[in-house]
Amino acid sequence: MMRRQCVVLLLSAAFLAAAFVAYTGEATAQTIDIKITTIQLRHQQMGVGIERLAKYINADPRLKDKVRVRTYPAAQLYGFMEDIQATIKGEVEMAYVIGSSLEPIDGTQELWKLPFLFPSVDVMYRIIDGPQGKHIFARLDQKGLAVLGVVSSGNVLIHNSKRPIKNPEDFKGLKMRSFGPMGAATLKTLGALAVVSVPEEMYTAFQQGMIDGGANPNIVFLARKLYDVQKYVTDAGMLNATLAVLLANKAWWDKLPQDIRAGLSDCIQRLVKEQRADVEAENETILKQLPGKGCQVYALSAAEQAAWRKALQPVYTEYVPKIGTDLVKEVQQEVERLSKAKK
Secondary structure, eight states: OHHHHHHHHHHHHHHHHHHHHHHHHHHHHSOEEEEEEOSSOTTSHHHHHHHHHHHHHHHOTTTTTTEEEEEEOTTSSOOTTHHHHHHHHTSSSEEEEEGGGGTTTOGGGGGGGSTTOOSSHHHHHHHHHSHHHHHHHHTTGGGTEEEEEEEEOOOEEEEESSOOOOSGGGGTTOEEEEOSHHHHHHHHHHTOEEEEOOHHHHHHHHHTTSSOEEEEEHHHHHHTTGGGTOOEEEEOOSSSOOEEEEEEEHHHHHHSOHHHHHHHHHHHHHHHHHHHHHHHHHHHHHHHHGGGGTOEEEEOOHHHHHHHHHHTHHHHHHHHHHHOHHHHHHHHHHHHHHHHHHO
């Protein structure tokens, strides 16, 4: 009797062990689903980005049969700012977002909007990829967001339907669209009446004359065909950093198997490298395209940029204490060092 009970127990244990192995083997073989969203249209920078990233992931031999990516451009799932909250909640795994939309989540992100903080996109990237940039973006970890990649959206274009803008005095009386407190403060300090609105609404607002103009990255201006409703364009260069930021839900990202996370990171860095190069090339060509689309284009001279920079000092006075005086000073010193080293 005792022997029979031992045999039964051994068989039961063997069965349970086999079932456990089968279960865990099935669990590790399960496909990891990744939903990536962006508010931008499929042909815009971030729309192109999520489709290209999905292609790279699907072709990667380390990820091909382990990861399934679904992309949702053109605000199919979420509108402006909703995409960030959805990522924090884990409703989507990843989102490609407009950098300024992170400012309400963490005020330190307003540093990138400080007027003329960076003399060039190259210096900006070196700050972003360096210790200061990593420190600033790491602040989003505690909000539930992991920053996976950052790409410029191009030079800032100041555009309107009324008149050419060369000097701060030319802003007076114009109703100008922006997003976020600092963007609005910049336009207001230059003399405009600042109006804050989401990207999806601006074309209609310009078309109907509800708003005279605005400030947008040159890539956005071209892709959203704002040239149809905005005649006068001023290239303001690095008036502020214009960023596209690829995010992931922090908890989800950290829990990924190491090999999967490494494969995804490689695909993301490939995308970031390519899109940075794309933007640099487009910066050279977009302004040349706009006259053929009916726009009068003006590029600020060095003296005019200096006049704008001087006029915008009140923005620094207001926002530097909010961002962190020591942090801004540290970034300014690094910008100066990098600028000198490049000469």
